[in-house]
Amino acid sequence: MMNPKLLLLALISLVVISCGEKERSLKDEFDWYDKVGAKDFPDQKQPFLVNDFGAVADGKTMNTKAIQSAIDACAKQGGGVVSFNAGEYLTGSLFIKSGVNLWIGEKVTLLGSQNLEDYPDMPTRVAGIEMVWPAALINVIGQQKAAxxxxxxxxxxxxxFWEAYxxxxxxxxxxxxxxIVDYDVKRPRTILVSESSDVTLEDLTLKQAGFWTVHILYxxxxxxxxxxxxNNLDGHGPSTDGIDIDSSSYILVENCDIDCNDDNFCLKSGRDADGLRVNRPTEYVVIRNSISRAGGGLITFGSETSGGIRHVVAxxxxxxxxxxxxxxxxAMTRGGTVENIHLRxxxxxxxxxxxxxxxxWNPSYSYSELPEGFDADSVPDxxxxxxxxxxxxxxxIPTFKNIEITNLQVQKSKMAITIAGAETSAIQNIRIKNSTIHTQTGGSIIFAEGVIFENSVVIPEDGKEISVGESKEIKF
Structure with a gap:
């Protein structure tokens, strides 16, 4: 009988080999697959301890200025590691600089201020439109090689912030x-990476976001x-998305575990006229080896699709x-094309x-109409x-096409599938391969062209087949 330790090592080796083979296969299939993610990491190791700049780890003292002073001093010296003594640190918005690694150790907790005044207003994009909104708790804006x-x-x-909403x-x-309510009630994001490159976020535990948790923008x-x-601690906060990738490219998300009250892993690219004006796609994205728990969608594309979303492997x-x-x-005012999506x-x-x-999607939220009694010239910008x-x-009118789903295994669902295109924009070329879906009921397909189930089965408890209307080239 093989020694248990040797058996374990053999199994680990098989997993590593299997993962390596999959990575090589994906690189061969998608020439951009290994180009995603940060290509550089802050290389300076000189330490900057926030406590030396006056930070107090009592969970009550406002430490924004002390922590920011440590970050600024680190950046001025060419970069390094900003760290904390063990304890709890209350803070408002912090701004990470190029070359800086803000290292939050295992026995350290940053507590976000509950006072909106501690998050200065700034121009940004939120929920698909550019507007003035509070800074996040942690901000990386216009920087390179930061962490x-x-x-x-x-x-x-x-x-x-949930309660105010x-x-x-x-x-x-x-x-x-x-x-408009989502835009009028200002709620801070937890981490914002905007107009930056070569940024790494790693190994953190993020709790109870006031709004989106991690927003990767431009x-x-x-x-x-x-x-x-x-995020579902002591209640269920509105719009507490997990990770939002917004009009950004060459993004890697891996080994993450998200429990939230909205979309878990989400790709976006702008909303309606403003999103079409900006016209920046989200593209070349890899999401792998991750878990969603409570939340609106394991992986969600939209609803902000105006700039397009393409070249995604999850x-x-x-x-x-x-x-x-x-x-x-x-929505029928978003525009944009979602295409070349590979989910496996x-x-x-x-x-x-x-x-x-x-x-x-969600008409009462998606379509903007000014009620009677308001002056269109005097409303906020x-x-x-x-x-x-x-x-x-x-x-x-948005377009969804060329979506491949391979080896989807569903143990239990209320509904297997719902596809609802429009008369002016059919959902095109959806291929579901080598998949099995156990479900209470099958679902429906309307206004679609080329939905192909290949070596795949849907097993509904109620025995009802998936209904099809106003569609063509649907093959089960």
Whole structure:
């Protein structure tokens, strides 16, 4: 009998060989696959301890100035590692500089301020439009070769921002303003990487985001690795997305574990007229070896699709209790093309819908109409942005095509698949290969062309087949 230690080593070797073979195969198939992620890391090791700059680890003292002073001194000396003594540090917005690795050690917790004044307003993009919005808790803006790493915790303490949102939403919905409430109630993101390159986020635990947790915007060659996101602490916050990749390219996300109350891993590229004006795609993205738990979508494309989303490979993913598994969503004012998407080796257990593709998502949120009693000339600038019409209307019609799903294994879902294109924009060329979906009911396909199930089965408990309407070239 083989020695147990030798057997374990043999099994590990087989896994490593298997992963290596898969990586080589993907590199052969996609010539850009190994070009994603940060290509450079802060190389200076000189230490800068925030406590030497006056930071106090009592969880009560506001440490923004002390921590920022350490970051600035580090950057001025050509870079290095900014670190903390063990303890809890209360802070507002911090701005990481080129060459700096903000290292949050295992016994360190950063606590986000619950006072909005500690997050200065700045121009940015939020939920698909450019507007003034609070800075994030941790910001990397216009920088190169920077990092935020360590096995510590960033607890954003976002619950007061959730509560402010729900109060305002209840009021706004009564007035026909559901479409603007998400933009009027300012809530800080936890980490923002914007207009930057060669940035690494690694091994952190992120808790209770006030809004989106990690937002990668207008950037390239970014790595998010080994992040644990736990936003459903003491409630369920609105729009607490896990990782949002927004009009960015050559992005690598791997070994992450997300529990949130909105989309877990999400790709975006702008909303409506403003997104079409900016017209920057999200492209060349790899998401691998990661888990979604509670949340709106294991991997979501949209609903902000205006700049296009293309060249995406996502593989070796798990959904455990997620609302939707593979989710594609847009609206008839978004425009943009989502194409060349490859989703492989995905396991789901206890999800709502395994595959969802639709062009008319959440109308009360997606379509902006100014109710009677408002003067269009006197509303805030971001309202005007949202109210700007796409001209001609045809520019607002999105396109979803060339989506490949291979080896999807679903243990339990409420619905297997729902595809809803439009008369003016059929969902095109969806191929589902070598997959098995156990489900309560099959679902439906409407306005689609070329949906092919190849060596794949859907097993509905209710015995009802997937209904098909206004479509062609649908093959089960």
């Amino acid at each position: 935020v790493t360590g096995k510590g915790v960033i607890h954003a303490q976002g619950k007061p 729900w109060r305002t939403r209840e009021e706004y919905e009564k007035r026909g303003l559901r479409w 950037s390239q060659n970014i790595t998010a690795k080994g992040l644990i996101i736990r 593989h070796d993913l798990q959904a455990k209790g997620t609302g939707v598994g593979l989710r594609f969503k847009s 080796d995905i396991q789901m257990d206890t999800v709502g819908v395994a595959i969802e593709i639709g062009l008319n 971001h309202w005007k942005t949202m109210l700007t019409r796409v001209v001609p209307k045809a520019l607002g």
